Amino acid sequence: MAIIGTSSFAQNAPTIIPIETRQNVLVLQTDKENHLGITYFGKKLSQAAEYKLIPSQSRQRDGNAGIYNSAYTPAGTWNVSEPALQLTHGDGNKSLDLVYVSHNKAKENDNVSVTSIVLKDPVYAVEVTLFYKTYFQENVVEQWSVIKSEEKKPITLEKYASANLYFIAKDYYLTHYNGTWAKEMNPEEELLTAGIRVLDSKLGTRANLYQPPTFSLSFDKPATENEGKVLLATLAWSGNFKMEFEVDSYHNLRLIAGINPYSSEYPLASKQEFKTPSFIYTFSENGKGEASRNLHNWARKYRILDGEGTRMTLLNNWEATYFDFNEAKLSELFKDGKKLGVDLFLLDDGWFANKYPRNSDGAGLGDWQENVKKLPNGIGYLVKEAQKTGIKFGIWVEPEMVNPKSELYEKHPDWVIKQPQRPEHYMRNQLPLDLSNPEVQDFVYGILDKLFTENPDIAYIKWDCNATTFNPYSAYLEKNKHAQSKLFVDYVKGLYKVLEKLRAKYPKVPMMLCSGGGGRVDYEALKYFTEFWPSDNTDPLERIFMQWEYSYFFPSIALSAHVTDWGKQPLKFRTDVAMMGRLGYDIVVSHLNEKDLQFSQQAVVNYNAVKDIIFQGDLFRLVDPKKNDYAALMYATKSKSKAILFSYLVGNRNGAGSDTPIRLEGLDASKNYKVRELNLYPGTKSAIKEDQVYSGEYLMTAGFNPVVNARRTSVVLEIEAM
Numbered sequence: 001m002a003i004i005g006t007s008s009f010a011q012n013a014p015t016i017i018p019i020e021t022r023q024n025v026l027v028l029q030t031d032k033e034n035h036l037g038i039t040y041f042g043k044k045l046s047q048a049a050e051y052k053l054i055p056s057q058s059r060q061r062d063g064n065a066g067i068y069n070s071a072y073t074p075a076g077t078w079n080v081s082e083p084a085l086q087l088t089h090g091d092g093n094k095s096l097d098l099v100y101v102s103h104n105k106a107k108e109n110d111n112v113s114v115t116s117i118v119l120k121d122p123v124y125a126v127e128v129t130l131f132y133k134t135y136f137q138e139n140v141v142e143q144w145s146v147i148k149s150e151e152k153k154p155i156t157l158e159k160y161a162s163a164n165l166y167f168i169a170k171d172y173y174l175t176h177y178n179g180t181w182a183k184e185m186n187p188e189e190e191l192l193t194a195g196i197r198v199l200d201s202k203l204g205t206r207a208n209l210y211q212p213p214t215f216s217l218s219f220d221k222p223a224t225e226n227e228g229k230v231l232l233a234t235l236a237w238s239g240n241f242k243m244e245f246e247v248d249s250y251h252n253l254r255l256i257a258g259i260n261p262y263s264s265e266y267p268l269a270s271k272q273e274f275k276t277p278s279f280i281y282t283f284s285e286n287g288k289g290e291a292s293r294n295l296h297n298w299a300r301k302y303r304i305l306d307g308e309g310t311r312m313t314l315l316n317n318w319e320a321t322y323f324d325f326n327e328a329k330l331s332e333l334f335k336d337g338k339k340l341g342v343d344l345f346l347l348d349d350g351w352f353a354n355k356y357p358r359n360s361d362g363a364g365l366g367d368w369q370e371n372v373k374k375l376p377n378g379i380g381y382l383v384k385e386a387q388k389t390g391i392k393f394g395i396w397v398e399p400e401m402v403n404p405k406s407e408l409y410e411k412h413p414d415w416v417i418k419q420p421q422r423p424e425h426y427m428r429n430q431l432p433l434d435l436s437n438p439e440v441q442d443f444v445y446g447i448l449d450k451l452f453t454e455n456p457d458i459a460y461i462k463w464d465c466n467a468t469t470f471n472p473y474s475a476y477l478e479k480n481k482h483a484q485s486k487l488f489v490d491y492v493k494g495l496y497k498v499l500e501k502l503r504a505k506y507p508k509v510p511m512m513l514c515s516g517g518g519g520r521v522d523y524e525a526l527k528y529f530t531e532f533w534p535s536d537n538t539d540p541l542e543r544i545f546m547q548w549e550y551s552y553f554f555p556s557i558a559l560s561a562h563v564t565d566w567g568k569q570p571l572k573f574r575t576d577v578a579m580m581g582r583l584g585y586d587i588v589v590s591h592l593n594e595k596d597l598q599f600s601q602q603a604v605v606n607y608n609a610v611k612d613i614i615f616q617g618d619l620f621r622l623v624d625p626k627k628n629d630y631a632a633l634m635y636a637t638k639s640k641s642k643a644i645l646f647s648y649l650v651g652n653r654n655g656a657g658s659d660t661p662i663r664l665e666g667l668d669a670s671k672n673y674k675v676r677e678l679n680l681y682p683g684t685k686s687a688i689k690e691d692q693v694y695s696g697e698y699l700m701t702a703g704f705n706p707v708v709n710a711r712r713t714s715v716v717l718e719i720e721a722m
């Protein structure tokens, strides 16, 4: 790694560091005192030499109030605005200054580079390295920082953000998401006004129950799908997060994002390093559509486990049986899965614990031995039975949690997160185990390792996490004289250690990241998981809206979507909605009438034929269900030779539906296409003429009407070049 810029503490010539992707640039520049600021963020200039013309501080400097555009704002010296890094030195002093020392750019390959910038405190032995990893083609930046102290005594990190950005625009529109169980991903867009707007979580585990660490930020005016300047961003961290949006007195915007400092002061011994999680973002001048395709391209290629692979269809028994099953019942369900045509049977909650059997969510969690009454012949027998039926076998676990009514709790009360002197407080009758404790990490790893060792043919894992952290306290940290304030951070680090070890031994087994629905959806966890469970709410009408919002940040290959009995819509509608993700079923197949079964069998065949387009294609959101009485979106292959269009009726007013053509996107204007309807319910006829040929230009300019209406409430079209 060549050092391409260095400077002593007192240098006048500015150092300019452009962090470039194919379309965008973040320009960093030192000022006269060698403080590093952000002078520009946005579309790349064609002449890089002109970055030096951008004034470093003229608009951002206030004589008394410090520099506003800092690339990593320190606390306790010249800066009086919200800091990115705040700490207490070994001698108790709380001041910090950070000046530029050097930077270098290391190329990992033709597409990926990492620029690292070293900043140092001129007085105390504290060093911060800012990292900007760029994915050039995808226009994605992954940013984190590493904080290091060489002071003799330990320092305490009080706030340690991953990223500090600075934007200059006319106005800022923030879209963020709120929700709770079964009501995930409700967007709200707001104009940011002076002061600080905070998005955060303090829940510890199931940290995204009320809010995910994702947002979009439009500049000047609200961005639409195809117009406007917009940043899509997310923090890759499965715990507490905090994102601060501060519109300052110049109407510029400072963004600070990272681990939530709430109750999380982190001691750092001499020569130790603290690496913050990654803040991941992309920017587009052409609206949210392009920005989200940037993220999808990046996530599939570089982040989600097996993101460029494929996914299996499955039959899950949760809603079909809940806790009430036995071997005979399951064997019947294997046959049902086979009849349906799915690849895999997924056995959900309720298969374990004996002293306190897991017959409800009130007992047994933590005791990971097969329940001998329900499964006298163990998991091994089930795997074989499933295989005999011609279907793969997957299994549910919730390894981070414990019911007080369990042998695990009786044996290891010190492994449980709870306050020793206070009454316990539960969510879903359970408590998190203390993953800051290495023994607990081994226990959690051991649950999965035992399952795989004894049953190497287990083909899928659903990893659940159903409780937030109340009464945070770790007996382990106490016993080892560590600060309790490390718990929230060390829990997440402990979780990643387990997942890392698991993936080292079992790199390929698909795993669903489930947290009672969207309680844990982030890009650090998705390094280890192939998909996530967006919500327990599988009412297809609700899912259209939720999946729409998730789709800004996550590609369809990562989104599990099941056909269930939620909602009032017909089976076709439920199926057509679930097809927008990794398709699964959670229904009693034997209750389907003949036509429904026939429809479903054909739908699985159809899905298998087109799922690669949905997983790997470019997504275009065409008609927004929030603003219309129907929704339409399409996936097109990169070669523009095939596309799948989904449209759904979401309103029921008289005449609701697609009465005008929709302009399609992602096709080749010069190619000719035919349009064919998929998933027709037996006995119905399509309103679409299959033999008509359309040019790509026609479909994208004059448009095409899928004819979705009260009689055809969901329509799936295959568009294929001839």
Ligand code: DGJ
Pocket (backbone or CB within 6 Å): 318, 348, 349, 361, 396, 464, 466, 514, 515, 516, 517, 533, 535, 536
């Ligand atoms: C919550 C999950 O979201 C459900 O799908 C199911 O697995 C239950 N937990 C089982 O307890």
